[in-house]
Amino acid sequence: MLENLIKAQQLVDSQVVxxxxxxxxxxxxxxxxxxxxxxxxxxxxxSSEYLPQHWKGFTWLSGFxxxxxxxxVTSDFAGLWTDSRxxxxxxxxxxxxxxxxMKMIAEQEFHYINWLVTHMxxxxxxxxxxxxxxxxxxxxxxxxxxxxxxxxYSDIDLLNLIWEKRPALPKLPVYEHNRFYAPVGRMQxxxxxxxxxxxxxxxxxxxxxxxxxxxxxxxRGSDVSYSPVFVAHALISLQCAxxxxxxxxxxxLLRSKLVQDNVHIASYEEAxxxxxxxxxxxxxxxxxxxxxxxxxxxxxxxxxxxEVVNPSIFAKSCKTEIEIDRVRETMEQDGAALSECxxxxxxxxxxxxxxxxxxxxxxxxxxxxxxxxxxxxxxxxAAFNANSALPHYRATLQSNTPIKGDGLxxxxxxxQYLGGTTDVTRIIPVGRxxxxxxxxxxxxxxxxxxxxxxxxxxxxxxxxxDAIARAPIWDACIDFGHSTGHGVxxxxxxxxxxxxxxxxxxxxxxxxMEKNMITSNEPGIYRPGKWGIRIENLLLSQxxxxxxxxEFLCFETLTLCPIDIRCIEQSLLREDEINWLNAxxxxxxxxxxxxxxxxxxxxxxxxxxAI
Numbered sequence: 001m002l003e004n005l006i007k008a009q010q011l012v013d014s015q016v017v018x019x020x021x022x023x024x025x026x027x028x029x030x031x032x033x034x035x036x037x038x039x040x041x042x043x044x045x046x047s048s049e050y051l052p053q054h055w056k057g058f059t060w061l062s063g064f065x066x067x068x069x070x071x072x073v074t075s076d077f078a079g080l081w082t083d084s085r086x087x088x089x090x091x092x093x094x095x096x097x098x099x100x101x102m103k104m105i106a107e108q109e110f111h112y113i114n115w116l117v118t119h120m121x122x123x124x125x126x127x128x129x130x131x132x133x134x135x136x137x138x139x140x141x142x143x144x145x146x147x148x149x150x151x152x153y154s155d156i157d158l159l160n161l162i163w164e165k166r167p168a169l170p171k172l173p174v175y176e177h178n179r180f181y182a183p184v185g186r187m188q189x190x191x192x193x194x195x196x197x198x199x200x201x202x203x204x205x206x207x208x209x210x211x212x213x214x215x216x217x218x219x220r221g222s223d224v225s226y227s228p229v230f231v232a233h234a235l236i237s238l239q240c241a242x243x244x245x246x247x248x249x250x251x252x253l254l255r256s257k258l259v260q261d262n263v264h265i266a267s268y269e270e271a272x273x274x275x276x277x278x279x280x281x282x283x284x285x286x287x288x289x290x291x292x293x294x295x296x297x298x299x300x301x302x303x304x305x306x307e308v309v310n311p312s313i314f315a316k317s318c319k320t321e322i323e324i325d326r327v328r329e330t331m332e333q334d335g336a337a338l339s340e341c342x343x344x345x346x347x348x349x350x351x352x353x354x355x356x357x358x359x360x361x362x363x364x365x366x367x368x369x370x371x372x373x374x375x376x377x378x379x380x381x382a383a384f385n386a387n388s389a390l391p392h393y394r395a396t397l398q399s400n401t402p403i404k405g406d407g408l409x410x411x412x413x414x415x416q417y418l419g420g421t422t423d424v425t426r427i428i429p430v431g432r433x434x435x436x437x438x439x440x441x442x443x444x445x446x447x448x449x450x451x452x453x454x455x456x457x458x459x460x461x462x463x464x465x466d467a468i469a470r471a472p473i474w475d476a477c478i479d480f481g482h483s484t485g486h487g488v489x490x491x492x493x494x495x496x497x498x499x500x501x502x503x504x505x506x507x508x509x510x511x512x513m514e515k516n517m518i519t520s521n522e523p524g525i526y527r528p529g530k531w532g533i534r535i536e537n538l539l540l541s542q543x544x545x546x547x548x549x550x551e552f553l554c555f556e557t558l559t560l561c562p563i564d565i566r567c568i569e570q571s572l573l574r575e576d577e578i579n580w581l582n583a584x585x586x587x588x589x590x591x592x593x594x595x596x597x598x599x600x601x602x603x604x605x606x607x608x609x610a611i
Contacts, residue, residue: 019063019097023078025162036124040071043132046208047290050225053167057159064093081112084481085392113144122149130154130294138293169246170223174230181418182218183322186261189216194238196311202285207234209290211493212312226378227493228416233271244271272298309510313498318516323490326419334422335560336595337366343603354403356382356395367415377414377421377494384409388532391482406431408531423494424559425536429566440525440533441567446472447523448535449577455544458551461507462499469523480524488518517541560588562607582610
């Protein structure tokens, strides 16, 4: 017992001392660089959601493990800005440090800039690593600071000076996405990109986002957790293309295939010099939200920047018919894995010691047995009772809660398969559920069904669909603080654009809903300290009718996993909603059941009975 207490205290001590020492070292580096403030971003040069280890300096410095945030450090203040998804997590992880949690809401994306302008005097100097700051955000930051007489310096990476044993760039090999799964060839995709370039009269197009690069060139990698991409930049001209990749990641056979398609390989470090070599008078197409200020600074003043959303974002968001067929097959495999895990869970609860981490492990093992599985698409969220009220909770050795007694277990998980990317959330009742829990569950289900059944005009801006899923929840004077839906890639990023179903997003033409997009549908209700409920399926937008009012789309539900009817307060459901649920469960039983046997198949049949 004493030994365990000593170890626990040592863990607390390490959490207290290490961030403080690192902040102190950063302040020393700031002093030597004559900087009054320094901004540390949770970002890399590629606008990635999940970062390669080399760029996880924000986490290394602060101790905060959430995937979104930034840190501002001055001589006497350190503040970490993050949004509502991470407030509880950040408060816990920063509790023993001197770093202040600065709560940011969706409408205040640049709240930290207001803080700098308010607290920094005219003539002071603010530093940031420009290689990780996107061009659009840099312009906002620079304009605000300049208006207050504050100077911005973006050419210094102070973390590189203080981060001992900083991880190197990833060295894992790049491989080709098999033609069976990638039916559109590399040359066809490059032709699409060049057509978009010609439409904008651009001779060059520079891309840094890793999922766009992987899609265009039909290549995949393992450089980033949960996403099959690789670190690279790309420069495409009307005649050829260059991939800037860390040395040693492309073997001779793949290199020769790329050269045959007039795609050349250069060292990762060569990208800035070749951007700088583009001649004045040329037109360079870039996406200002997806290239960094540091890289764009090297472009010669005479080069005209054509600023639009990357054409590949639109192209890859609309899946081909063959890709959709692969996704449907993948959903059957994923549904079978979920059924096996959930069947095991119900049989084992109360007989063995099961925790949130146990479920994470068992579900990963179930997916790993399925055909074409590669790895998870994001960290599994297995959250029991109060933990489920944290939308982005992840169990750790310190927070790992046993699954026992009464309550609700939220499981949000997904997989990367060669034929698609999955993302699904289900609620499992444990022991007895309360009337209030069943009411919340049913309201969320009503919202999910409402969006699933929707017909809508093709081209409608995706944020406008958000109210459909929220309406049944709003009717009870309840709301939730995250988006209702996001785009999903094809063996690529689980969070993909351009579409997002969100009341917090500005409706823009770039977010138009088109056919063959895959979008999540995940409304929720969260009661802090009690429970959280989220039900999530992936939807495919499909043509439904063309009338004198235009072309209309509807959603096909792709995800195949039972929705636990034991959590439903049936009196709150209309007949048409019950009919939708019964039809969905019949489809799940038919398509997933063919991949199961024994206990898992028996569980599936029991959980898909009509109500």
